[in-house]
Amino acid sequence: MHSSFLLLPFLPAALAARPFLNEPTTGIDEALANTPAGTLPDLQGIVGLPDFDWAARRYMNVSDYTYYRNGAAGEWSYRNNLEAYNRFRLRPRMMVDVTNIESTLPTTILGHNFSAPFFISPCSRGGLAHPDAEKNFVRAAGAENILYIPAFFATLSMEEIAAEKPSNDSQTLFQQVYLSSNDTETQQLFDRIEGLGTKAIVFTVDSAADGNRHRAARYGVGSADSSYTYITWDYYNKLQNMTSLPVIPKGIQSVEDVKLAIEHGAPAVFLSNHGGRQLDGSPSALEVALEIYEEDPQLFRQIEIYADGGVRYGADVLKLLALGVRAVGLGRPFMYANTYGVEGVQRAIQLLKREIAIDAGNLGVPDLKAIDASYVKWVNNGWYS
Ligand SMILES: Cc1cc2nc3c(=O)[nH]c(=O)nc-3n(C[C@H](O)[C@H](O)[C@H](O)COP(=O)(O)O)c2cc1C
Ligand SMILES: *[C@@H]1O[C@H](CO)[C@@H](O)[C@H](O)[C@H]1NC(C)=O
Ligand SMILES: *[C@@H]1O[C@H](CO)[C@@H](O)[C@H](O)[C@H]1NC(C)=O
Ligand SMILES: *[C@@H]1O[C@H](CO)[C@@H](O)[C@H](O)[C@H]1NC(C)=O
Ligand SMILES: *[C@@H]1O[C@H](CO)[C@@H](O)[C@H](O)[C@H]1NC(C)=O
Ligand SMILES: *[C@@H]1O[C@H](CO)[C@@H](O)[C@H](O)[C@H]1NC(C)=O
Numbered sequence: 001m002h003s004s005f006l007l008l009p010f011l012p013a014a015l016a017a018r019p020f021l022n023e024p025t026t027g028i029d030e031a032l033a034n035t036p037a038g039t040l041p042d043l044q045g046i047v048g049l050p051d052f053d054w055a056a057r058r059y060m061n062v063s064d065y066t067y068y069r070n071g072a073a074g075e076w077s078y079r080n081n082l083e084a085y086n087r088f089r090l091r092p093r094m095m096v097d098v099t100n101i102e103s104t105l106p107t108t109i110l111g112h113n114f115s116a117p118f119f120i121s122p123c124s125r126g127g128l129a130h131p132d133a134e135k136n137f138v139r140a141a142g143a144e145n146i147l148y149i150p151a152f153f154a155t156l157s158m159e160e161i162a163a164e165k166p167s168n169d170s171q172t173l174f175q176q177v178y179l180s181s182n183d184t185e186t187q188q189l190f191d192r193i194e195g196l197g198t199k200a201i202v203f204t205v206d207s208a209a210d211g212n213r214h215r216a217a218r219y220g221v222g223s224a225d226s227s228y229t230y231i232t233w234d235y236y237n238k239l240q241n242m243t244s245l246p247v248i249p250k251g252i253q254s255v256e257d258v259k260l261a262i263e264h265g266a267p268a269v270f271l272s273n274h275g276g277r278q279l280d281g282s283p284s285a286l287e288v289a290l291e292i293y294e295e296d297p298q299l300f301r302q303i304e305i306y307a308d309g310g311v312r313y314g315a316d317v318l319k320l321l322a323l324g325v326r327a328v329g330l331g332r333p334f335m336y337a338n339t340y341g342v343e344g345v346q347r348a349i350q351l352l353k354r355e356i357a358i359d360a361g362n363l364g365v366p367d368l369k370a371i372d373a374s375y376v377k378w379v380n381n382g383w384y385s
Pocket of ligand 1: 069
């Protein structure tokens with residue numbers, strides 16, 4: 001008899017033993033149990049990015065929190081985004097001099113210098129967490145010298161957000177857009193973006209139809225863009241003619257579309273399934289990055305490839321970088337951190353910088369630029385499969 005038949009009777013028990021945890025249990029419930037609803041624990045009690053979710057869930061009211069937290073339909077892609085990283089085990093190397101690892105975090109994104117290979121992904125409605133809304137992301141990203149990409153449906157206007165940059169224009173922002181079918185309006189929007197000194201346009205292409213959002217529907221806080229939208233590569237080329245800025249497609253989810261992006265002159269692509277908010281069953285960026293790597297690792301050198309979704313730990317960042325991803329985005333952790341205002345967002349950035357450095361050190365990576373696919377065993381290890 002095949003051995004898997006012998007295991008079958010135990011399967012339900014095995015599944016029951018692994019409930020989905022929105023955040024792994026690391027003792028926060030016990031340590032911060034006396035935090036009253038509607039208040040925030042002391043920021044020094046926040047030790048990792050998942051803690052900001054815990055804090056925001058108690059602090060924000062249920063409809064506002066649900067707007068940030070929700071995923072599409074049964075949220076299988078939302079959960080898969082979080083779990084995918086732990087399907088692949090690291091391959092740490094010993095006896096390597098890692099004492100300079102911190103100095104190797106800085107990188108460039110489309111030629112712009114930043115202190116670390118991660119950025120704040122575009123998320124709508126920053127004002128639900130804090131009255132200063134997106135201003136806190138500009139200030140914290142500026143202070144820590146990382147990239148921030150404001151969302152088209154931000155609480156504040158593009159002009160209000162740009163006004164928070166230092167007056168010497170030393171801070172680089174990209175701008176995310178959704179577009180209407182009215183090219184006159186699109187041209188006006190692009191001109192406004194250029195006029196604000198923004199360095200690139202991030203065009204979200206994964207939302208041609210409305211997101212199917214059950215959790216959000218219970219509170220009437222579904223997606224902001226509910227129409228069917230005309231988005232094709234021909235249209236993309238037309239957009240490139242309407243601006244001197246690079247236009248980066250966000251929401252690419254297959255190697256075929258990466259190749260088409262290259263054919264159509266894209267300077268970069270952004271792998272994302274919108275935080276699992278659009279199409280349930282869509283792959284995590286890690287799975288797409290692996291698909292690209294297995295097809296042709298050189299694709300990561302032909303254009304810059306960014307990725308987001310479910311990144312919560314330094315080691316998650318390392319797994320994406322190992323495949324050739326240039327920079328990694330985070331959405332919800334920064335939105336939740338914004339309940340604390342600029343100090344919270346800055347602490348989130350500092351915590352992740354430190355985790356990237358110490359995890360790379362323990363992985364035996366002497367220089368973050370030298371990380372490659374050999375640092376990860378790219379075989380599904382059975383966790384979360
Ligand atoms: C509350 C919220 C609002 C979002 N709004 C947008 C948006 O307006 N445009 C967009 O391209 N992506 C949007 N996203 C997706 C993010 O840019 C990003 O892809 C996603 O949050 C990454 O997953 P993570 O939250 O697990 O880090 C949003 C995500 C969240 C959580
Ligand atoms: C970016 O960093 C490089 C290398 O450190 C430096 O030569 C260059 O002047 C920097 N560019 C800007 C715009 O600061
Ligand atoms: C939640 O708070 C927002 C303000 O951010 C308010 O507009 C909304 O009515 C509140 N919802 C509930 C259910 O209390
Ligand atoms: C620009 O201004 C900011 C904030 O005042 C300062 O930290 C930064 O060093 C300045 N940068 C340059 C290139 O002058
Ligand atoms: C497109 O937008 C422009 C500028 O807002 C407006 O004047 C024009 O009427 C719009 N065209 C259509 C077909 O709606
Ligand atoms: C873009 O502009 C070039 C040069 O004017 C033109 O040849 C090309 O057809 C345009 N492409 C699109 C898609 O409009």
